[in-house]
Amino acid sequence: MPAAALIGVDWGTTSFRAYLIDAHGRILDRRSAPAGILQVPDRDFARVLEQQVRAWHAAARGAPIIASGMITSRQGWQETPYLACPAGAGDLAAGLERRETGLGRIHFVPGLRTEDADGVPDVIRGEETQIAGLALDHGRDLRAVLPGTHSKWIEVRGGRIAGFQTYMTGEVYGVLREHSILGRLMTGDDHDPVAFTRGLDAAGPGGRGLLRRLFSARTLGLFDRLQGGAIGPYLSGLLIGTEIAEALAEGRSADPLLVVGESTLAGRYLDAFRHVGVPAEAAPGDPAAAGHLAIGRAAGLIP
Secondary structure, X not given: OOOEEEEEEEEOOOOEEEEEEEOOOOEEEEEEEOXXXXXXXXXXXXXXXXXXXXXXXXXXXOOOEEEEOHHXXXXXXXXXXXXXXXXXXXHHHHOOEEEEEOOEEEEEOOEEEEEOOOOOEEEEOOHHHHHHHXXXXXXXXXXXXXXOOOEEEEEEEOOEEEEEEEEOHHHHHHHHHHHOHHHOOOOOOOOOXXXXXXXHHHOOHHHOOHHHHHOHHHHHHHOOOOOHHHHHHHHHHHHHHHHHHHHHHHOOOOOOEEEOOOOHHHHHHHHHHHHHOOOOEEOOOOHHHHHHHHHHHHOOOOO
Protein backbone atom coordinates (compact mmCIF):
# COMPACT_ATOMS: atom_id res chain seq x y z
CA MET A 1 0.00 0.00 0.00
CA PRO A 2 1.32 3.51 -0.81
CA ALA A 3 2.46 5.56 2.16
CA ALA A 4 -0.16 7.76 3.77
CA ALA A 5 0.59 11.48 3.79
CA LEU A 6 -2.46 12.93 5.50
CA ILE A 7 -5.58 12.17 7.52
CA GLY A 8 -8.47 14.39 6.46
CA VAL A 9 -11.54 14.73 8.69
CA ASP A 10 -14.84 16.13 7.43
CA TRP A 11 -16.84 16.52 10.67
CA GLY A 12 -20.31 17.96 10.37
CA THR A 13 -23.40 18.43 12.50
CA THR A 14 -24.77 14.93 11.95
CA SER A 15 -21.92 12.85 10.55
CA PHE A 16 -18.20 12.10 10.85
CA ARG A 17 -16.12 11.21 7.79
CA ALA A 18 -12.39 10.61 7.60
CA TYR A 19 -9.97 9.86 4.78
CA LEU A 20 -6.49 8.35 4.74
CA ILE A 21 -4.80 10.06 1.80
CA ASP A 22 -1.48 9.58 0.04
CA ALA A 23 0.68 12.33 -1.45
CA HIS A 24 -0.96 11.90 -4.87
CA GLY A 25 -4.45 12.44 -3.52
CA ARG A 26 -5.48 8.78 -3.61
CA ILE A 27 -7.80 7.71 -0.81
CA LEU A 28 -6.26 4.65 0.82
CA ASP A 29 -9.04 4.10 3.33
CA ARG A 30 -12.10 5.88 4.66
CA ARG A 31 -14.31 5.89 7.73
CA SER A 32 -17.77 7.24 8.45
CA ALA A 33 -19.90 7.24 11.57
CA PRO A 34 -23.12 8.87 12.80
CA ALA A 35 -21.02 10.90 15.21
CA GLY A 36 -21.70 14.48 14.21
CA ILE A 37 -20.78 17.21 16.65
CA LEU A 38 -24.26 17.21 18.17
CA GLN A 39 -24.08 13.45 18.86
CA VAL A 40 -20.78 13.46 20.79
CA PRO A 41 -21.41 12.73 24.51
CA ASP A 42 -19.99 15.41 26.83
CA ARG A 43 -18.34 17.06 23.81
CA ASP A 44 -15.50 14.55 24.09
CA PHE A 45 -14.35 15.07 20.52
CA ALA A 46 -10.82 13.82 21.22
CA ARG A 47 -12.18 10.42 22.25
CA VAL A 48 -14.27 10.05 19.09
CA LEU A 49 -11.37 11.05 16.85
CA GLU A 50 -9.02 8.59 18.53
CA GLN A 51 -11.57 5.78 18.18
CA GLN A 52 -11.92 6.45 14.48
CA VAL A 53 -8.35 7.13 13.31
CA ARG A 54 -5.94 5.86 15.99
CA ALA A 55 -4.91 2.83 13.91
CA TRP A 56 -4.35 4.99 10.83
CA HIS A 57 -2.28 7.47 12.78
CA ALA A 58 -0.04 4.75 14.18
CA ALA A 59 0.42 3.01 10.84
CA ALA A 60 1.06 6.31 9.04
CA ARG A 61 3.74 7.26 11.57
CA GLY A 62 2.08 10.42 12.73
CA ALA A 63 0.67 11.77 9.46
CA PRO A 64 -0.78 15.25 9.96
CA ILE A 65 -4.50 15.56 10.66
CA ILE A 66 -6.62 18.30 9.07
CA ALA A 67 -10.23 18.78 10.21
CA SER A 68 -12.95 20.83 8.54
CA GLY A 69 -16.69 21.35 8.90
CA MET A 70 -18.83 22.23 11.88
CA ILE A 71 -16.19 20.78 14.20
CA THR A 72 -14.56 24.23 13.80
CA SER A 73 -17.74 26.10 14.83
CA ARG A 74 -18.69 27.55 18.19
CA GLN A 75 -20.56 24.32 18.95
CA GLY A 76 -17.57 22.20 17.91
CA TRP A 77 -14.11 21.43 19.21
CA GLN A 78 -12.02 24.38 18.08
CA GLU A 79 -13.74 27.52 16.86
CA THR A 80 -11.91 29.12 13.96
CA PRO A 81 -12.58 32.63 12.64
CA TYR A 82 -14.29 33.29 9.33
CA LEU A 83 -11.92 34.49 6.63
CA ALA A 84 -13.12 37.05 4.11
CA CYS A 85 -13.59 36.21 0.44
CA PRO A 86 -11.95 35.86 -1.98
CA ALA A 87 -10.07 32.91 -0.52
CA GLY A 88 -8.39 29.77 -1.83
CA ALA A 89 -6.36 26.88 -0.50
CA GLY A 90 -3.43 29.15 0.41
CA ASP A 91 -5.62 31.49 2.44
CA LEU A 92 -7.25 28.56 4.25
CA ALA A 93 -3.80 27.10 4.99
CA ALA A 94 -2.62 30.42 6.44
CA GLY A 95 -5.71 30.52 8.68
CA LEU A 96 -5.36 27.02 10.16
CA GLU A 97 -5.90 26.83 13.93
CA ARG A 98 -3.92 24.17 15.82
CA ARG A 99 -4.55 22.09 18.92
CA GLU A 100 -2.36 19.48 20.62
CA THR A 101 -4.08 16.14 21.37
CA GLY A 102 -3.18 12.55 22.18
CA LEU A 103 -2.80 12.03 18.44
CA GLY A 104 -0.48 15.00 18.12
CA ARG A 105 -1.34 18.30 16.50
CA ILE A 106 -4.64 18.73 14.70
CA HIS A 107 -5.08 21.51 12.14
CA PHE A 108 -8.56 23.06 11.95
CA VAL A 109 -9.70 24.75 8.73
CA PRO A 110 -11.36 28.18 9.04
CA GLY A 111 -14.76 28.98 7.59
CA LEU A 112 -15.45 31.79 5.13
CA ARG A 113 -17.68 34.85 5.19
CA THR A 114 -19.00 37.23 2.58
CA GLU A 115 -21.51 40.08 2.33
CA ASP A 116 -24.07 40.85 -0.34
CA ALA A 117 -24.68 44.24 -1.94
CA ASP A 118 -26.95 45.19 0.97
CA GLY A 119 -24.27 44.44 3.54
CA VAL A 120 -25.92 41.23 4.80
CA PRO A 121 -23.32 38.61 5.85
CA ASP A 122 -23.27 34.94 4.85
CA VAL A 123 -21.02 32.11 6.07
CA ILE A 124 -19.85 28.60 5.20
CA ARG A 125 -18.00 25.91 7.17
CA GLY A 126 -16.83 22.73 5.49
CA GLU A 127 -17.88 23.64 1.98
CA GLU A 128 -14.77 25.80 1.55
CA THR A 129 -12.64 22.65 1.85
CA GLN A 130 -14.66 20.83 -0.80
CA ILE A 131 -14.30 23.77 -3.15
CA ALA A 132 -10.54 23.94 -2.50
CA GLY A 133 -10.40 20.39 -3.89
CA LEU A 134 -12.67 21.11 -6.85
CA ALA A 135 -10.84 24.30 -7.85
CA LEU A 136 -7.62 22.38 -8.42
CA ASP A 137 -9.38 19.71 -10.47
CA HIS A 138 -11.15 22.09 -12.81
CA GLY A 139 -8.96 25.18 -13.10
CA ARG A 140 -11.88 27.25 -14.42
CA ASP A 141 -14.45 29.71 -13.19
CA LEU A 142 -17.64 27.97 -12.13
CA ARG A 143 -20.54 27.89 -9.70
CA ALA A 144 -20.76 24.94 -7.35
CA VAL A 145 -24.11 23.94 -5.87
CA LEU A 146 -23.99 22.00 -2.60
CA PRO A 147 -27.51 20.80 -1.73
CA GLY A 148 -28.45 20.15 1.86
CA THR A 149 -30.34 21.49 4.82
CA HIS A 150 -28.78 24.83 3.90
CA SER A 151 -28.02 24.75 0.20
CA LYS A 152 -24.88 26.65 -0.84
CA TRP A 153 -24.17 28.26 -4.22
CA ILE A 154 -20.46 29.09 -4.39
CA GLU A 155 -18.73 31.18 -7.04
CA VAL A 156 -15.16 30.22 -7.98
CA ARG A 157 -12.96 32.76 -9.78
CA GLY A 158 -9.32 32.09 -10.56
CA GLY A 159 -9.24 29.02 -8.31
CA ARG A 160 -10.54 30.94 -5.28
CA ILE A 161 -13.95 31.33 -3.69
CA ALA A 162 -15.17 34.76 -4.71
CA GLY A 163 -18.52 34.67 -2.93
CA PHE A 164 -21.49 32.49 -2.11
CA GLN A 165 -25.17 32.44 -1.19
CA THR A 166 -27.10 30.25 1.25
CA TYR A 167 -30.65 29.01 0.64
CA MET A 168 -32.48 27.36 3.56
CA THR A 169 -34.40 25.09 1.18
CA GLY A 170 -33.97 21.79 3.03
CA GLU A 171 -34.73 23.24 6.45
CA VAL A 172 -37.81 25.09 5.19
CA TYR A 173 -39.08 21.84 3.64
CA GLY A 174 -38.64 20.01 6.95
CA VAL A 175 -40.35 22.73 8.98
CA LEU A 176 -43.29 23.00 6.57
CA ARG A 177 -43.72 19.24 6.41
CA GLU A 178 -43.58 18.64 10.15
CA HIS A 179 -44.92 21.85 11.68
CA SER A 180 -47.35 23.48 9.25
CA ILE A 181 -50.77 22.85 7.80
CA LEU A 182 -49.10 21.86 4.52
CA GLY A 183 -48.02 18.59 6.07
CA ARG A 184 -51.49 17.54 7.26
CA LEU A 185 -52.40 15.74 4.02
CA MET A 186 -48.94 14.33 3.26
CA THR A 187 -48.45 10.56 3.44
CA GLY A 188 -45.28 8.55 2.85
CA ASP A 189 -41.77 9.64 1.93
CA ASP A 190 -41.36 8.07 -1.52
CA HIS A 191 -40.11 10.25 -4.34
CA ASP A 192 -42.66 10.94 -7.08
CA PRO A 193 -40.87 12.31 -10.18
CA VAL A 194 -44.10 13.54 -11.79
CA ALA A 195 -45.16 15.47 -8.69
CA PHE A 196 -41.60 16.79 -8.23
CA THR A 197 -41.59 18.10 -11.80
CA ARG A 198 -44.99 19.69 -11.27
CA GLY A 199 -43.54 21.52 -8.28
CA LEU A 200 -40.60 22.72 -10.36
CA ASP A 201 -43.02 24.10 -12.92
CA ALA A 202 -45.00 25.88 -10.19
CA ALA A 203 -41.97 27.91 -9.07
CA GLY A 204 -42.31 31.52 -10.12
CA PRO A 205 -40.01 33.29 -12.59
CA GLY A 206 -36.88 34.50 -10.84
CA GLY A 207 -38.03 32.73 -7.66
CA ARG A 208 -40.76 35.29 -6.96
CA GLY A 209 -44.16 34.53 -5.51
CA LEU A 210 -43.20 31.63 -3.22
CA LEU A 211 -45.39 32.69 -0.29
CA ARG A 212 -48.50 32.58 -2.48
CA ARG A 213 -47.55 29.38 -4.29
CA LEU A 214 -46.78 27.46 -1.09
CA PHE A 215 -50.45 27.12 -0.23
CA SER A 216 -51.00 25.17 -3.44
CA ALA A 217 -49.43 22.18 -1.67
CA ARG A 218 -52.49 22.32 0.58
CA THR A 219 -55.23 23.09 -1.93
CA LEU A 220 -54.12 20.59 -4.59
CA GLY A 221 -54.43 17.92 -1.93
CA LEU A 222 -57.79 19.18 -0.66
CA PHE A 223 -59.31 18.90 -4.15
CA ASP A 224 -57.66 15.53 -4.87
CA ARG A 225 -55.48 16.93 -7.64
CA LEU A 226 -52.48 15.55 -5.75
CA GLN A 227 -52.60 12.36 -3.69
CA GLY A 228 -51.09 12.39 -0.21
CA GLY A 229 -47.90 10.65 -1.29
CA ALA A 230 -47.33 13.21 -4.05
CA ILE A 231 -47.70 16.35 -1.93
CA GLY A 232 -44.23 16.08 -0.36
CA PRO A 233 -42.42 15.67 -3.70
CA TYR A 234 -44.49 18.54 -5.12
CA LEU A 235 -43.48 20.80 -2.23
CA SER A 236 -39.85 19.73 -2.61
CA GLY A 237 -39.96 20.60 -6.32
CA LEU A 238 -41.59 23.94 -5.59
CA LEU A 239 -38.90 24.90 -3.09
CA ILE A 240 -35.95 23.62 -5.14
CA GLY A 241 -37.36 25.24 -8.27
CA THR A 242 -37.67 28.55 -6.46
CA GLU A 243 -34.11 28.26 -5.16
CA ILE A 244 -32.74 27.54 -8.62
CA ALA A 245 -34.68 30.38 -10.24
CA GLU A 246 -33.56 32.88 -7.61
CA ALA A 247 -29.93 31.76 -7.64
CA LEU A 248 -29.69 31.82 -11.44
CA ALA A 249 -31.19 35.31 -11.50
CA GLU A 250 -28.48 36.50 -9.09
CA GLY A 251 -25.43 34.81 -10.65
CA ARG A 252 -23.47 34.87 -13.88
CA SER A 253 -25.51 32.65 -16.19
CA ALA A 254 -22.54 31.63 -18.34
CA ASP A 255 -20.68 29.92 -15.49
CA PRO A 256 -20.64 26.09 -15.59
CA LEU A 257 -22.62 24.49 -12.75
CA LEU A 258 -21.25 21.64 -10.65
CA VAL A 259 -23.50 19.80 -8.20
CA VAL A 260 -21.44 18.56 -5.26
CA GLY A 261 -22.59 15.54 -3.29
CA GLU A 262 -23.43 11.87 -3.67
CA SER A 263 -26.81 11.96 -1.95
CA THR A 264 -30.24 11.34 -3.41
CA LEU A 265 -30.85 15.05 -2.95
CA ALA A 266 -27.94 15.92 -5.25
CA GLY A 267 -29.52 13.69 -7.89
CA ARG A 268 -32.78 15.58 -7.59
CA TYR A 269 -30.99 18.87 -8.14
CA LEU A 270 -29.42 17.43 -11.29
CA ASP A 271 -32.89 16.30 -12.42
CA ALA A 272 -34.21 19.80 -11.69
CA PHE A 273 -31.48 21.46 -13.73
CA ARG A 274 -32.17 19.15 -16.65
CA HIS A 275 -35.89 19.93 -16.46
CA VAL A 276 -35.39 23.69 -16.54
CA GLY A 277 -32.84 23.39 -19.36
CA VAL A 278 -29.74 24.49 -17.43
CA PRO A 279 -26.55 22.46 -18.09
CA ALA A 280 -25.11 21.01 -14.89
CA GLU A 281 -22.87 18.10 -14.02
CA ALA A 282 -22.03 16.09 -10.93
CA ALA A 283 -18.73 16.91 -9.27
CA PRO A 284 -16.32 13.96 -9.45
CA GLY A 285 -14.54 12.13 -6.68
CA ASP A 286 -14.30 13.13 -3.05
CA PRO A 287 -13.81 16.91 -3.04
CA ALA A 288 -13.42 17.12 0.76
CA ALA A 289 -10.44 14.76 0.69
CA ALA A 290 -8.95 16.62 -2.28
CA GLY A 291 -9.44 19.87 -0.38
CA HIS A 292 -7.68 18.56 2.71
CA LEU A 293 -4.74 17.59 0.53
CA ALA A 294 -4.64 21.00 -1.20
CA ILE A 295 -4.75 22.87 2.11
CA GLY A 296 -2.18 20.55 3.69
CA ARG A 297 0.21 21.06 0.79
CA ALA A 298 -0.27 24.84 0.85
CA ALA A 299 0.47 24.81 4.60
CA GLY A 300 3.68 22.87 4.07
CA LEU A 301 2.40 19.83 5.96
CA ILE A 302 2.93 17.59 2.93
CA PRO A 303 6.07 17.65 0.78
